[in-house]
Amino acid sequence: MKNLSKLLRTETEAICYPDGRMVGTDGHERAKVHLKRRLKEMGCKPYIGRSLELNYPFKGKSFCNLVGRIPGTNPKLPPVLIGAHYDSVIPFPCADDNAAAVAIALQAGAMIAEKGGFERDVVIALFDAEEPPYFLGEGMGSHRFYEDHVQGKREIHAAIIMDLVGHDISVPGSMLSDVPLIGKVAALVSGLAKMDLSIPTLSSLLFVTGSESHEEMAVALDSVGHPEGLKIVPTLNRYIGDMSDHGIFRRNGVPYFFLSCGRWAHYHTPTDTPDRLNYSKMSHITHYVVKLATEVDLVEMADRKRVERIHDTLELETSYLRQSLGILYNPIMRQLGVKGIRNRKEMNSFVNKLLSLGLC
Template sequence: MNPLAAQLRQDTEAICYADGRKVGTPGHERARLHLLRRLEEIGCLPFAGDSLELPYHHRKQDFCNLVGRIPGQDSRLPPLLIGAHYDSVIPFPCADDNAAAVAIALQAGRMIRDKGGLRRDVVIAIFDAEEPPYFLGDAMGSQRFYADHVAGKVAIHAAVVMDLVGHDISVPGEMLGIIPGVGLLNLLLPGFGRKDFAVPHLRSGLFVTGSESHAELPPVLQSFGQPPDLRVIATQNCYIGDVSDHGVFRRNGVPYWFLSCGQWAHYHTPTDTPDRLNYDKMAAVTNYLVQMVEGLDGRELRGERKTEQITETIELEAEFLRSALGILHRPVMRWAGLKDVKTREDMDQFARALLGMGLGVL
C-alpha cells in the first residue's frame, strides 16, 4: 500500500466507530472533534468568522458543519470548494458512506497545501446532516452552509462534492453473460446471475456528473483524459438527481462536479466497514480530485450561471464511456441493445439499462 493509500486508510478508520456517527450521538461528537483537529493539522484557516466550526440549530437540535480554507495566492478571487458529509445513517461504521470521502477531502487539502496552495483559496467543507431524516430538509448541512455563509456573501467559483467513493464497482453476474464463455456459468452455477462481482476491468470505475453545469467544464474534464488507475464515466446529473450535497450548488447555479462509485451491496448496512474499501483506488481518486481542482483554478468560468441553462455534453459522455469500457465497449453496447452511444437518446437507453440492473444508482 502506497503512503497516500495508507494515510487514507488511517483517516477513514479514525471515524469509523462501531456506534457510528448519527447526528446527536456520542460517535457524532467524537467525529466532530477529530475532524476539527485534522482540519487544523492540514493547515486550514477559518472560512467564516474565527472558527472552523460553523454550528447551527434546527428544531431543538444542534448541528455543526466543519469548514476551512487552504489559502491561495489571491484570496480576493472566488474560492473553490471540496465537499463531503461526515454523519452516518445508522449506528455502524459507514466507511464508504461517507468516511472515505471525508478522508479524501482531507488528503486533497493537505496535498494542495504542500504544493503551496493554488491561485484561489480552496475550501474544505465537511458537511453535517446529509443522511435521512435531514436529507433535502432545512437541517441538511450543505443547504444550511449555503444559506448561512454563501448566498449573497461569497461567490463559489466551482464545487467538487463526493459521496460513496471508496469501493470497487461490482456488476451482477447476469451482466457478465456478455463476456464469451462466462454466460455458461449462469447455467452451471445456480444463483450465479444474482450475485455481484468486481470485474478487474470495471472495478476502478468512477462516475462524474455535473459537466453540464457550465460550458467550460467539459473541456476541462477532457483535458485530463482517463487517469491511469481509474475508469471515469462522465454523465449528467439528470440520471441520478440531487442525491447528495452537490444538489444545493446545482440549484444555485454553481459549476460543480459530483464524484461517486454509486451504491453497492453494503450501502446503508452494518457491513459497510473499512476493511471492504479499496484504498489504492481512493488514492487514485484523491490524485484525480486534486487535478480537477487545479484545472478549475486555472479557468475563469465566464458566462452567466443559471440553473435552467444546461450544456449538452453527449460528446464528452460518449468519449469517456468508450474509454472507460475499453475492450468491453462492444459487448456492453450489445447488452444495452445499442451499436454505440452517439446521441442523447442513446445515452438515455444506456442509462435505463444500467439503472435496470441496479448499477449507477445512488
C-alpha cells in the same frame, strides 16, 4: 501511492466508530472534534470568523459544518470547494458513506496545502446532516452552509463533492454471458449469473456528474482525462438526481462536479465497514480530485448564472463510456439491447436500462 493508501485507511478508520456518527450522538461529537483537529493540523484557516466550526441550530438540535480554507495567492477570487458529509445514517461505521469521502477530502486538502501554487483559496467543507431525515431539507448541512455563508456573501467558484467513493463497482453476473471467452468460462460456474461480481475492468469506474454545469467544467474534466487507476464515466446529474451535497450548489448555478461510485450491496447497512473499501482506488481518486481542483482553479467561468441553459456533453459522455468500458462495451450494449448511442434519446434509454440493472 502505497503511503497515501495507508493514510487514507487511517483517516477513514479514525471516524468509523462501531456506534456511528448520527446527529446528536456521542459518535457524532467525537467525529466533530477529531475532524476539526485534522483540519487544523493541515493548516486550514477558518472560512469565516475565528472558528473552523460553523454551528447552526435546527429543530432544537445543534449541528456543525466544519469548514476550513487553504489560502491561495489571490484571496479576492471566489474559492474552489472540496466537500463531503461526515454524519452517518445508522449507528454503525458507515465507512463508504461517507468516511471514505471525508478521508479523501482531507488528504486532497493536505496535498494542496503542501504543494501550494493555487491562485484561489481551496475550501475543505465537511458537512453535517446529509442523511435522512435532513436530506434535501432546511437542516441539511450543505444547505445551511450555502444559505448562511455563501449566498450574497462569498461566492464559490466551483464545488467538488464526493459521496460513496470508497468501493469497487460490481456487476450482475448475468452480464458476463455475452463477453467473448469469459462468457464460456462463466457459464461453467454454477450460480455465477446470480452473483454480484467485481470485475477488474469495471471495479475502477468512477461516475462524475456536473460537466454539464458549465462549459469550462467539461473542458477541465477532459483536460485531466483518464487518470491512473481510474475509469471516468461522466454522466448527467439528472440521470441520478441530487443524491448528495452538490444539489444546493447545482440549483444555485454554481459549477460543480459530483463524484461517486454509486450504491452497492452494503449501502446504508451495518456491513458498510472499513475493511471492505478499496484504499488504492481511493488514493487514485484523491489525486484525481487534486487534478480537477487544479484545473478548475485556473479557469474563468463567465455566465455562470445561466448554467441550466446547458451545452450538450453527449460526445464527452459517449467517448469516455466507450474507453472506460473497453472490451465490455459491446457485450454490455448487446446485453441491454442498445444498438448505439448516437443521440441524447439513445443515451437516455441506455442509462435507464443500466439503472434498472442496478449497475449505477
